[in-house]
Amino acid sequence: MTPTATYRLQLQPDFPFAAAADAVPYLAELGVSHLHLSPVLEAVPGSGHGYDVVDHGRVRAEFGGEEGLRALAATARAHGLGLVVDIVPNHMAAAPRHNLPLWEVLREGPDSPYARWFDIDWEAGGGKVLLPVLAGRVGEESAGFERAARDDGTPVLRHAGLEFPLRDGTADLPLPELLAAQHYRLAWWRLARTELNYRRFFTISDLIGVRVEHPEVFAATHGKILELVRDGVIDGLRIDHPDGLADPGAYLGELGEATGGRWTVVEKILTGAEALPPAWAVAGTTGYDALHRIDGLFTDPMGAADLLGRYRDFAGPQGDRGGYWTATVRRAAYRVVTHELAAETEWLTRLAVQVCAGDPATRDHAPWALHTAVRELLVRVPVYRPYVTAGGPLTEIAESTLPAEAVRDARAAFSVAQEADAVDVVRDLALGRLGDGPEHASFCARFAQTASALHAKSVEDTAFYRYVPLISATEVGGDPGQPAVSPEEFHAFGTRLSRDWPGTGTVLTTHDTKRSGDVRARIAVLSECPERWSALVEQLARATPVPAPDPQLAWQAWQSAYGCAGLPADEMAGRLEPALLKAVREAGLFTSWTEPDPAYERAVTDFVAAGPGADAGEARVLMARFARELAPFVRANVLGAALVHLTMPGVPDLYQGTEREYIALVDPDNRRPFSRPAEGGDEKTALTAAALGLRRERPGLFGESGTYAPVAARGPAASHCLAFCRSGEVVTAVTRLSLRLDEEGGWRDTVLTLPGEGPWTDLLAPGGEFTGPEVPVAELFAQRPVALLVRTGGGGAAGRG
Structure with a gap:
């Protein structure tokens, strides 16, 4: 059964199966259909995440063992909930004592x-x-x-x-x-x-x-999970990092057959317009592609461009320091491939030399030339990895992962044209064209695996921390170079999901996001007021008694502090400091994990304590006043993003605590143990419960048989209203770029044309009823900047659940 909505719980020794079971009644009342558990198999003792598996045959004793998991499943079942479990096929802990x-x-x-x-x-x-x-x-x-x-x-x-x-x-x-x-x-x-x-x-x-491509390894590493699936303990799977596998498509096919086609999603990060391979035996991705589109709706393209210019003026980024997105990514890729992934590059070179030595047509390519070709092509793979196997069919999509321009630019690294022919050899090897022998197959797989590691490390873990004009855009699956998404682009995405991947996952916050969805929604407002933000940063710089060690850090530190403006004053420094230290280490410009600069890092912590993290002082007053002024527009972003997430095509996954305001930075800040909220909740909680309740009561409107259609607004502020209809019966309408809307004079005569006959009831506004077909948007959003309309009479019942 495809879930209607899932709720992710981070299991830890301090939050075991029994604690998760205690949360079940609350989560069932909230309206989700499945609990989504982080990895449950035996891991390194004390592990707070569980991705360091040491024994695939045992459920983790620190959580309560298999008995505890089965008891949790029984409790969940008694409340109408199923279990989705995160599994880790790609790797184990390199801990000999435990492995x-x-x-x-x-x-x-x-x-x-x-x-x-x-x-x-x-x-x-x-x-x-x-x-x-x-x-x-x-x-x-x-x-x-x-x-x-x-x-x-x-x-x-x-x-x-x-x-x-x-x-x-x-x-x-x-x-x-x-x-x-x-x-x-x-x-x-x-x-x-x-x-x-x-x-x-x-x-x-x-x-x-781990080499799960071997049948005996697959059987040994999946036996316990498959037993739990067969026994009805586990109902669905999340697959961690499929890009690391030698042949993800073949693995997913085998897994799908073994599970009987249980609902499965993959942590696959798609780049730009890249599509999920259609032959994969999965319901879709874990949802980072949706995250990017939702965030982009609430980012102003013109303001983001203006903010970039102001960032450059303030921080003066040059070279590696992130002044231009494409150049920042390329520089980061060269850094990673020649340093952190030097061993992997050498391995690929040895394989290429072996293959070439066995073929008279390629025998005379020098090892240094092959090494250069490997490096130059790796840094130009535009996506995480190609999906090909040696000797197998080469699809147009796979070939596009090493396009002609990549080959041309890679050849430019050579001074002699004939030596540059090594690039063609390496490309053909990477795309599986030169043969299907063991060395050919090994190179093809290893190139793809290395490409995915390089992309992740150079983009997510380096460039995202070097290019910081708008840090809400530097999120997993995002495109900081083009952070905004137009309504037309979003509707095209929603239409494609509804048609091709209706059971895919969607997310706003995960255990891996660098900032929670609410923090990003707040920071995105800055794209609507770049001049006010840059003026504030100048004021904050003058008001802070300890200067930042560099202006780029100051810019992102103040954005981080603004994103966390809802935190109690006494928590701010303790939450900001580790996140900013991680940022400067990942960026690798002045310090790093492997070559730390204690003096620079001490300057970072001194600055944070005196400025962004201070619980008093002039800077704190300035930031608090700025946050109050923008609060109505932050509200529109937070509620709008939440409602779009919960009602768009796909299966929404709520990260623990995100049904209410949730302020979190990068791990470990976002992996604190779950705690049940106090009774009542906030405005976001009420929205979440209403949307989840509707999905549970009428699943047919949102599932595989449901439809998605844009709903058009007309009038002077039409571009500020994003609306869509699910199966002719439910309309989601949200306000986007609300600060710009306010500056332009509000909704004025803008109307939303509802599909078909009414009446329509807004589940988020008691007493809110509209007959249509045209509704003044100012009236629709009189109580709050979002609406969830349900047809309550006439007009048929297309897709009723």
Whole structure:
């Protein structure tokens, strides 16, 4: 069954299955149809997220184990709710003590029956797996090694709280010989960048890639989840990071067959106009494509362009510092591919050399040329990854992931035209054109996997923190270069979802969003008043006793503070400081995770405490006054985005707490344990309950048999009203760019033409009834800037649930 709406709960040791069960009555009353749980399988002890799985065969003991999960499912079922669970097919924790398959590989080497579980380049490592876990070089750390035994007498090697297996017969060797005799090489953590020889999740060496393309690995890693599906405990699945898999389409086909076609969505981030591969056996994405379109509706394109100019004047960004979006992304991509992903690039080069060496037509391409071609093409993949397999059919969509202009620009990196032919070879390999042998297939898959890691790290984790004129636009799935979405573009998107992916997921806030939907909705108002914002930032700079270490940080710090203006004064610094420290480390301009600059970071924290995070002072007064002045327009954005999300095509997923005002920054701020709100709630809560209740009572209006149609406004302010109709029976109408609307004189004679006969009742405004067919928009929005109209008589019942 396709859910009508899901509610995401972040399970943690402090919020286990029993706590989730306690929340069930409240969530059932709210109106969702399914709980959406973060990963439930055994993970590293104490993990707050669960994506570091260590045992696919057990439900996590810290949450209450399988008994606790089954009890939660029974409680949910008793209240009419199902369970959707997040699963992690791409990777496991690289924690040998807890990960038995990895432990056995490290103990037995490439002959281990578990060796096929992991992408390990044994040849590159000289027959060993590089484990970059030491705080210093191995010689400096040698005094910290300790021989020990487990409770069962198994000899092990321990160091700084870590534990490693010992190859049979080596336990009594002198330390240098013992270390040399293992199937792994313990090394300084910094060597991961250039010498790592196993596939990992992005650039996180603590998460090792899993090869679910092998049938025995798929069976072993999915057995428990599939058992829970068959037993009716789990009703649907969210698939984490499918881009990391060797063949996502084949994996999803196998999974769909194994689950009997249960509702499944994938965490697939689509870039621009990119479409989800139509052959994938899923209901759709987790919803970042919808997030971008909803946010864009409430962003003023002209104001955003003006704000960009003012940002450039204030911050003076040059080079890597994010003055121009396209250039910022390209510079970030070069940085990541040559530094953080250097080992992955070298791996691809070795594969390309192997393939070329076996073919007389390509044998004379120099390794350096192939390396250059790999690098130059990787940074020009316009989407997260191509979807092809070596020797398989090449679709037009797949070929567009390495377009002709990418090849042309990549060739420009060579001074000799004949050497530039290496670009054509690498492109053909990446698109599966040169053959279907094991090396060809391996290169094709690895190129795609590396491309997705590069795109994520260079765009989401670097460029988004370097290009900050409007930080509400720097969100997963977003396009900061073109942050605004017109009503026409949104309607085209909604029409396509209704036709092609009616069961897809939609979101506004997740555990991975850099700012909650309400924070972004508030910041988006700045695109409607760029001159007022830039004037305020100048005032704030003068009013803050401790200057910012650089103007770019000041600009985004004050935007962050404005986005969190609803927080109590005593919480502001504690919430802002870690988020801004993460921002400057991810940007990598003045400090970073691996090369921190303590002096710069201390300057950041001093500035935050004295300015954006201060609980008193002139800057606090200025910001509070500015926030009060814009409050009515923030209200329109928050309520408008929420209503569009809850009624557009797709299955809305509410992140924990977002049924009411929810202010959160990047993790870990957005992963605090769920707490049931006090009775009553706020205006957003009432809107959420009304929309969810309607979806539950009349699912046919919103599901696969439902329809979507734009509803047109007419008059001087028509562009400020976004409206659509679901199945001829429900009309959503919201106010967009309300500050501009106010400056232009309000709605005046603008009317909304309702479809068919009425009367229509506004579920959000008691007593609000309209006969139509034309309704003055000023009357429609007399009580609040949004309306949810339901036909209450006449006109038929198309799509009734």
